[in-house]
Amino acid sequence: MTAWLVRRVAASVAIVFVVVTLTFILMDLAPGKPMLGPTERLADPEAEAELRRQFGLDGPLGVRYVSYLRQLARGNLGASFGLRRPVADALAEAIPNTLLLAGAALLIDFLIGLGLGVYQALRVHRLPDVALGNVTLFLYSVPTFWLGLILLLVFGAWLRWFPVGGMSDPVLCPTVSSFYCTMDRLWHLALPALTLGIVGAAGTARFQRAAMLEVAGQDYVRTARAKGASERRVVLRHQLRNALLSFITLFGLAFPFLLTGAVLIETIFAWPGMGRLATDAILRRDFPVVNAAVLLASTLVVTGSLLADVLLAVADPRLRVRDLA
Amino acid sequence: MTEPLLRVRDLKTYFVTDRGSGTAQAVDGVSFDLYPGETLGIVGESGCGKTVTSLSILRLIPEPPGHILPGSLVEFEGRNLLTLAAPELRAIRGNQIAMIFQEPMTSLNPVFTIGDQIAEAAIIHQRLSRKAARARAIEMLRLVGLPDPAERVDHYPHQLSGGMRQRVMIAMALVCHPKVLIADEPTTALDVTIQAQILELLDRLQAELGMAVLLITHDLGVVAGQADRVVVMYAGQVVETATTTELFDRPLHPYTEGLIAAVPRIDAPKSRLQAIPGQVPAATAWPSGCRFHPRCPHAWAKCTIEEPPLLGEGGHTARCWLVQEPARRRREP
Amino acid sequence: MTLQAWFALLAALALAAWAVGALRRRTARHEAGRRFFRHPTAAWGIGILAFFAIVAVAAPLVTSFDPRQQLDIVRLKNQPPSWSYILGTDLYSRDLWTRVAYGARISLMVGALGMLVAVTLGTLVGAVAGYYRRWVDAVLMRGVDVGLALPRIFVLLIAIALFGRLPLALLVLVIGFTSWFGTSRLVRAEVLSVRERDFVAAARAVGAGAARVIFRHVLPNAAAPIIVSAALGIGNVLLLEAALSFLGIGVPPPAPSWGNMIADGAPYLATAPWTTLFPGLAIALVVMALNAVGDALRDALDPRQEAM
Numbered sequence: 034m035t036a037w038l039v040r041r042v043a044a045s046v047a048i049v050f051v052v053v054t055l056t057f058i059l060m061d062l063a064p065g066k067p068m069l070g071p072t073e074r075l076a077d078p079e080a081e082a083e084l085r086r087q088f089g090l091d092g093p094l095g096v097r098y099v100s101y102l103r104q105l106a107r108g109n110l111g112a113s114f115g116l117r118r119p120v121a122d123a124l125a126e127a128i129p130n131t132l133l134l135a136g137a138a139l140l141i142d143f144l145i146g147l148g149l150g151v152y153q154a155l156r157v158h159r160l161p162d163v164a165l166g167n168v169t170l171f172l173y174s175v176p177t178f179w180l181g182l183i184l185l186l187v188f189g190a191w192l193r194w195f196p197v198g199g200m201s202d203p204v205l206c207p208t209v210s211s212f213y214c215t216m217d218r219l220w221h222l223a224l225p226a227l228t229l230g231i232v233g234a235a236g237t238a239r240f241q242r243a244a245m246l247e248v249a250g251q252d253y254v255r256t257a258r259a260k261g262a263s264e265r266r267v268v269l270r271h272q273l274r275n276a277l278l279s280f281i282t283l284f285g286l287a288f289p290f291l292l293t294g295a296v297l298i299e300t301i302f303a304w305p306g307m308g309r310l311a312t313d314a315i316l317r318r319d320f321p322v323v324n325a326a327v328l329l330a331s332t333l334v335v336t337g338s339l340l341a342d343v344l345l346a347v348a349d350p351r352l353r354v355r356d357l358a
Numbered sequence: 359m360t361e362p363l364l365r366v367r368d369l370k371t372y373f374v375t376d377r378g379s380g381t382a383q384a385v386d387g388v389s390f391d392l393y394p395g396e397t398l399g400i401v402g403e404s405g406c407g408k409t410v411t412s413l414s415i416l417r418l419i420p421e422p423p424g425h426i427l428p429g430s431l432v433e434f435e436g437r438n439l440l441t442l443a444a445p446e447l448r449a450i451r452g453n454q455i456a457m458i459f460q461e462p463m464t465s466l467n468p469v470f471t472i473g474d475q476i477a478e479a480a481i482i483h484q485r486l487s488r489k490a491a492r493a494r495a496i497e498m499l500r501l502v503g504l505p506d507p508a509e510r511v512d513h514y515p516h517q518l519s520g521g522m523r524q525r526v527m528i529a530m531a532l533v534c535h536p537k538v539l540i541a542d543e544p545t546t547a548l549d550v551t552i553q554a555q556i557l558e559l560l561d562r563l564q565a566e567l568g569m570a571v572l573l574i575t576h577d578l579g580v581v582a583g584q585a586d587r588v589v590v591m592y593a594g595q596v597v598e599t600a601t602t603t604e605l606f607d608r609p610l611h612p613y614t615e616g617l618i619a620a621v622p623r624i625d626a627p628k629s630r631l632q633a634i635p636g637q638v639p640a641a642t643a644w645p646s647g648c649r650f651h652p653r654c655p656h657a658w659a660k661c662t663i664e665e666p667p668l669l670g671e672g673g674h675t676a677r678c679w680l681v682q683e684p685a686r687r688r689r690e691p
Numbered sequence: 692m693t694l695q696a697w698f699a700l701l702a703a704l705a706l707a708a709w710a711v712g713a714l715r716r717r718t719a720r721h722e723a724g725r726r727f728f729r730h731p732t733a734a735w736g737i738g739i740l741a742f743f744a745i746v747a748v749a750a751p752l753v754t755s756f757d758p759r760q761q762l763d764i765v766r767l768k769n770q771p772p773s774w775s776y777i778l779g780t781d782l783y784s785r786d787l788w789t790r791v792a793y794g795a796r797i798s799l800m801v802g803a804l805g806m807l808v809a810v811t812l813g814t815l816v817g818a819v820a821g822y823y824r825r826w827v828d829a830v831l832m833r834g835v836d837v838g839l840a841l842p843r844i845f846v847l848l849i850a851i852a853l854f855g856r857l858p859l860a861l862l863v864l865v866i867g868f869t870s871w872f873g874t875s876r877l878v879r880a881e882v883l884s885v886r887e888r889d890f891v892a893a894a895r896a897v898g899a900g901a902a903r904v905i906f907r908h909v910l911p912n913a914a915a916p917i918i919v920s921a922a923l924g925i926g927n928v929l930l931l932e933a934a935l936s937f938l939g940i941g942v943p944p945p946a947p948s949w950g951n952m953i954a955d956g957a958p959y960l961a962t963a964p965w966t967t968l969f970p971g972l973a974i975a976l977v978v979m980a981l982n983a984v985g986d987a988l989r990d991a992l993d994p995r996q997e998a999m
Contacts, residue, residue, distance in 0.1 A: 044833070051837050059849065158422075170732065174926065174978035176933045179953055179971035182960055190961045252464040255418055259459075260452035260479045260530070274469055293842040297934055301957075312938070315848045323849065331840045338839075350514040351468055 041342060045335040052331040053324065057101060060320050061094055101324070111321035120325045123310060128329070130200060131306035134229070134298070135291040137222055141230025142287065146237025147280065153238065154245030155268065165238070172235035178297040181228040185301065188224060195224045198303035225302040229294045233287065240283055244276040251275070278349050285341025288334050362391035363570050364415070364455075364538055367431040371407075371414045373424045375642065382641035384410040384424075386594035392538065397564065397571040399585030399602070401578060401617070405638045407594040408574045409460075412542050415439065415572075416451055434538075453483040456531035460543040462523035466515040472499075472526045473511035479533040498529035503559060521552035525559065532563060539564075540572045545580065557584055578621055582606060587673070590614050593639060593649035600674040610676035612654045648678070656680060656688050699752040707742035726991040733987035736980035743977055747795035756786040758793040759945045769963035779965040781955055783945075787966060791973055794947035798929060798974070801863055801942070805928040808867025810921045813874025818905050818913075820875070821882025832879070838872040844934060851940045859942065862935075866928055874920045881913035888912075915992035922985035926978040933974050949974050 104111060110120040149169065153162045172180075189197040200221050248254065249272055257271045295308035303309075307326065314322035346352045371385040385407040392398050400408045413419050415432050417439065432439045434455065439447060451457075456479075459465040467475060476498055477491035486494060492511065499507035502525040515523055524544060531539060541560065545553040557580065564571055573584055581588055581602065588605045590598040590613065598611040609615045616634035636653035639645055645652055651661040660679055669681035680687055711734050718724020727733055746753055756762065767784040770776060778787035820831040846869050851857060857865065885891065886909055894908050910917075935941030936950025937957075944951050949970040956966030 044836070048833070048837050048840050052840050055837075056849065167732070170979055170982060171975065174982055175975040176930050176937075176950075176953070176971060178934060178937055179967070179974065182953070182957060182967055183971070186960050186964055186967075252459060252461060253467040256459065256465045256527075256530075257467070257478075258451070259416060259418060259457045261448045261450070261482050262452075262478070263448060263482075266482075271467055275467070278469070289839070289842045293844045293934075296842075296844055296848075297937070300938070311845070312848065315845075316940075327841065327845065327849075330842065330845055334840050334842065349469065350471075351516050 037346075038343065041339055045339050048335055049328065049331045053328050054098070056324060056327045057098055058094070060318075060323065061097075105328075110325045120321045123322065124307070124325055124329070127305060127307045127310045130304060131295050131299070131308060133222065134225055134304060134306060135295060137226035138229035138233060138291060138294070139287060141226060142233030142237055143284075144234075145230070146234035147241055149234065149238035150241025151245055151273065151276075153242045154249065157242075157246060162242075166242075169235040169238045172231055173239060175232065177228060177232050177294050178301055180232060181225065181298055181301045184224055184228055196221050200305055225298045225304055229291065229298055232294070233290060236290075237280075237283060241276065241280060244279040245272060248272045248275045278345065281341055281345045281348060284344065285338040288337030292330055292333065360393055363394045363435065364392035364572075365431065365433040366390050366392075366411075366415070367433070369411060369414055369430040369432060370427040371410050371419060371424055371430075372427060373641075375423075380642045383594055383644065384641050385414060386644070388591070388594070388596050390589050390596060390599065392570050392572055394537070394570055395564075395568055396586045397573055397584055399581040399588045400572065400574045400591060401576065401581050401588060402591035403576055403638055405641065406591040407641075408576075408591050409542055411591070412457070412540050412572065412574050415540060416455060416457060417447060418457075449483070452479045452531070452536070453534045454536050455538040455540065456534070456536040457540040457542065458524070458527045458531050458544050460546050462520060462527050462547070463515065465527060466523060468515055471512050471514055472518070476511075476526065476530045476533055479530060483534050494533060495529070498533055499526070501532070501563070502526075502529045503555075504529075520548050521555060524548060524552075524556055528556075528559065528563070532567065532569075535567055536569060538570050538572065540574070542574045543576070544573075546575070546577070553580075560584070578617055590617070593644055594641060595649065595677060596668065597650065597678070598674075598676040599668070604674050608674075610670060610674065610681055611650075611678045612656055612680070613650050614676075616653075650678075656686060658686060693755040696753055696755045699749065703742060703745045703749065703753055706745055707738050710741040711738045723991040727987045730983070730987040730990065732983035736983035736987070739976055739980035740984065743795050743799065743973075743980075746792050747799050750789075750792040750796060754786070754789040754792045756789045758785065758790045758947050760789075761785055769959055769966065771963070772965060778969045779963070781952070781966045782959055782963070783955075787952075787969055790947040790952060791949070791969055794949045794952060794970065795973070797859075797942055797946060797948045798932060798950070799977070801859070801866070801932045801948075802925045802929040804863045805866040805870065805932070806921055806924040808864060809870035809924055809928070810874055810917060811871075812867065813871035813920075814878050814910070814917055816871065817875035817878025817880075818882050818910060821879040822886060822901065822905055822909065824883075828879070831875075835872045835875055838869070843869045843931060847931070847935060848938070848940065851935070862932075862941065866931060870924065870928060870931070874917070874924065877916045877920055878913060881916055882909055885909050885912045915989075918992060919985050919989040922981055922988055926981040926985070929974060929978055929981075 101111075110124070149165060153165050156162045185197055188194045200218065254267060254271055257267045262271075292308070295306060296312055297308070298304065299306045299308040300312065307329070310322065311326035311330075313319075314326060367389045369385055369388045370383070373382040373384055375382055388407070388411055390398065390400075400411065402408050410419065410424075414426055414430075417426070419426060426440055430440055434450065437446075439450065442450075466472070473492055473495045476495040477486075477488070480486045480491040480494050481488070496507045496511050499510060504510055504522060504525050510518075510522075515526070518526065524547075528544075539560075544560070545556050548556065560571065560573075561584065563569075571584075573580070575581060585602050587599070587601050589596055590605075590611065592613050598605065598609070598614050600610075605614065606618065609618055613634070616632075619632045620634065622631060634653055639649065639652070645662075647660075647662040647664055648654070648657070648666055651657040654661065664679075666677050666679050666681075668675040668677050669679075670676055675681075714737060715724075715728050715734065718727065762780065762784045764784050767776075767780050769782055770780040770784075772779040772787075776786050776788070778791060781787055781790065816831055816835070820828040847865060850865055851862075882905075891904060891908055894904050899908075932941055932948065933950035933953065936948045937954045939951075939954060941950055942948035944955070952970035953967050956963065956970070960967055
């Protein structure tokens, strides 16, 4: 078991490494210079050369790459071109915000999605299932950013139940007690997290419904009934436990979805998180930030998948204990 | 004359097919009795309805595509299982009437230990504590002949071989000492040598626990070795009922004759395998009259029009007009 | 809208409905066809897809204006839906329904072609990996892992931002190149299981080369997940294109794509919500239809699986 784990971790690290390298090379091969578009150029070639020297962009690719790696090993993510501050600082500010958003969305996603999926499977083909099935189909098919806009319109502009953007009220928070500040933050968190969470929940519900139905047709469920188990016991103990195994793989896929969603949702709701930071940096060709963002993103995705694999190995006895027969 | 433990009368289980080809009358008027302590074999080819019959007894038929018609009777100790309220039915399942299935691998839950699964019946019906139930499970594993029961009890199904899994299923079924054990093709998925072991085990347990066994199989050899009485099924109906010796000595129904003749024998000089010509008809379109007539070497006009009831006397009946008109029986060609 | 356009629109609706009926009749003889139409949403899905396809093809017929035509920048800016402009007008006083119709052309084309590229690549890679196994498989699948390690939007953002705005053809290619990883895994799994079957061994025993075995024997049997993946894949590509256009780096204005129409309408969300609502609704409807069709296909082509 540990041998397998070590191999998986090593493979994950390798993947992140490859991704970061590819990004580095890609950024470099692109036409144009950093901070400028593909066809722009500074009027004064000397000033341009000076800029490049300043940002360590002179020298052959190989040398720069090695120096980049060495900096990375020391934990130095470099300095942002555009923001004029260490990348690590900018990230340290933005990451917690994104984590908050993604975490809240994940919670909503799984709680609602699991519940719905199981409920639908128990009432399969009857009215609640059919109606909910259509609702989840719709929510699963809408563009996330569009849903965010609509929710913003209805709940932010029309009903005024929620604020239309930002993470907190800039005036309120420093002045009032931490409880009110937290409430204010939650209030701002609600819409963006709901947007991401609802779309995710729709997908999770569909998936979980299918998993439950597949398990329901298995022989061992029939055996449990033949033993005289109550419906509740059959569903909760036998069916759910097995359906949850497939649910774990969904967990691994949630990270990429959340990252993608973060990029769009943060833009719409003016949420100062990593998605917005990365998007701005990419559009402004701020290489150090982009590299760092890519490093972070791929690490997150790979970690999520690794976590899911480990969880699965723990939960499924067929993977955990090897065949002794 | 003892009372039968289980009385099945005119059991009809139909399935709705969404193909638009109509209703599959999988079990179409099956009746038999099961007496305490006996082994009753239900034998027939695939598609004859024997598995559906066994599932219908405990109402394990999935309700949307299938349904048991009202008017069917499954009486256990005087109570009709088909009309019993759910909690009472559950009290009987696994407790007084237990069932083992054909595929032990898929019939065991892969995420629970075999100890947990055996103990479950005890926990449900006898309200044993987890510790007591676990001890019970070990005891049962010993009873069914599993080596190292104290160790194996914490193993998972995928860690056991096919024969061992079937033993576990048997242990699971017998935890509460049921009066009736329904065994649906318990050895079909196993190797021949393991088959013999499992059948021997069932024999021993039946003697020790004094229970009745409903043994469903397509294998005449198994029936010959195990059953006291036999019910032969074809096309959703019972076509012959007899004691085992009677059945093999003096089969009345041409189908039974065909089944017996199809078994290859070392002692008789035969050059070709004798198969029953034709195929089992689809459950959505049973033939008119006697359902076996398209494949029967003795069939005449009456057979195509009128469906024979069970004819004969004593314990030996057959659904065939030949019982009344034995002269119609054709000679061997 | 002119009367002619109204008639054409109604004709499109009728044609779509007829197409569903015709398809249903033609496939009624096949088991798979019947299973497909057992899903009530499947029929609606086909109908919606047919409708939008017809609208896309016959856009000039079902609309009365030019998609880039600014009707009256002073008085007809951001007008709500009315009889003349059935979906309203946008910030440049362009008729919204016209832009939705022409937008269907671009969005659907990008979706279909992008999916085509993705499925072709994914099938090839998956088939080769599954067939040859060992180190070929290991290398290819590690590559797939790398590809999956980054969310597509990042990759596309980077690619597009670096190389500047891409012509439409290149955009489709790039989208396709970043969307094939999931399909390759699926195909690989199918190929792995099919290749063990006897008919493959039989084919190889008579001397069939690898390519022949893969294309004539293995892939047709692995077709089901490929087809389902294709149907669902178009939906994903559509959503991706919408996101890119929304961020300003997809289809360049003034050419209408449903994504950049949402971007156009977003600043006026509160005052002219229809400019955001209708393009998004169009995307949602088409993706919904694709998902419904994909699920029904999955059930129809592989009865072993319990579909949604």
